[in-house]
Amino acid sequence: MDLKELYQDIILEHGKSPRNFGKCEKHTHQAKGYNPLCGDQVHIYLKLNDEKKVENLTFEGSGCAISIASTSIMTELVKGKNLNITKKIIEAFMNMIKNTDEIKSKELNDEQKTKIMSLSGVQQYPMRVKCATLAWHTLISALDGKEKTVNTEINES
């Protein structure tokens, strides 16, 4: 396995300069995620408007390049989408990371698919899958309105 497949330019770039970093004003949902194995932490803030559209999605936290990039890419993809599409994007990502090299989603354009696919390299590194999925599990938790911190060692499904 070539390391370049794991650390693609897009990952390194998002890892270095994450998008939507910070706390968002007047968020309606939020949740924290924690990976006790490596200490990665993420705090997701989400603002859902009356039309059930994700008006804003931001995060704070620290972690490895994979985890920061995955979170950053997630915020970019989900921001501006309505709730139903958001859930489909999450589902598509989770399936991609676990099962396949392809992403099947009508809601995403090619550029967006490419972005998600850039994270598929972690499939070859089982110990790193949790780095990539932490933010996504935390987003689900925020949408579900769960108070408890997502813990990769307890909640991983």
Add this chain to the structure above:
Amino acid sequence: MDINNIKSQFPILSKMVNGKKLVYLDSSNSAQKPISVLKALDNFYKNEFSNIGRSIHALAVNATNKFEETRVNAKNFINANSKDEIIFTKNATEAINLVANTFGKQNIKKGDEIIITELEHHSNYVPWHYLRETYGAIIKFAPINDDGDIIISKFKDLITTKTKIIAVTHLSNVTGTIVPIKEIVEIARKKNIPVLVDGCQSAPHIKIDVKDLDCDFYVISCHKVYGPTGVGILYAKKKWLEKLPPYIGGGGMISEVKKDKITYAPLPEKYEAGTMPTAEVIAFNESIKFMESVGMENIMKHEQELTNYTLEKMKRINSVNIVGNPKNKAGVISFTIKGIHPHDISTIVDEEGVAIRAGHHCCQILHERLNLSATARASIGIYNNKEDIDILCDAIEKCRKVFELK
């Protein structure tokens, strides 16, 4: 000392990992095993297997004798007074739990104080936390300075008339700090406070003399001392083992069992309930013999030289920061690279066959104190040489390249 000869005694070190020759730098986590230990495990199961201390047939007698032989050699290895002061446990964690549980039951009341340090591994904190939860004890943390040394004057200030026990590591598994145990025990002795020493990291690397240290309890993790997993050692002064209540109850630790009364076995069996990791304890004898064949003085000299070489070489790499700068440092080198998370470092060097650890190394208190969420750690064993360090440093350069650091 011929390191190539030592390396050749460890079969795993000639294996390939990710297509590269394995460079094992995770010995603080667990050390690799020499062929003599592996052969002893194999031989016992193939030719000599029996449970110990129960049956009287030839196999059982032989197994019991061999098991006790390890106890005697372990006693000599750390210079204890008596073989009855050597208790085999599942691991060092269980050994600390044994002390915390039995000592706590007998001596800890609400408001009593336990002193540990900011350097401690979770296994020398969580068992004491149980006493905080159960009896309302107070845990005080002796602070460290930025170099990773315990500030002895501040440690002294923590001691009060309510201090019941002090638990401290001999060697930090993050900063490599060698803690001045003798000095700490002397301070504690004046106030009649018992001291437990977590010797997990020290036992493989420095000469342990419990008589000279004069500590009350000393725990060892055998798999870190080139031995099998599943075995820990609790050394305790006999007076404590006689005075404290038993820990786990069951077969082997009893003397007489009646419907209305049970009496317990004498030492050391009082603390060894149930079937023990027999093969592992017997094989651990070979680890001690291996250490003695190399010689503790030689081990210390070689590892000190290699540690200095590693530190000098790593400091020359741009953006590498070594965690801690203690007065006396063993071959535990934690580091960070500005701009690369330790987990990414670990994955990239692993591609080069280099096994290091990344994370908080079960020391969240220490990482918080040093304002770090995680570190990468290269830890040295007797089988490592300069070539291993050169490969590590080349792999670190590769991390910098992948992340396009200048």
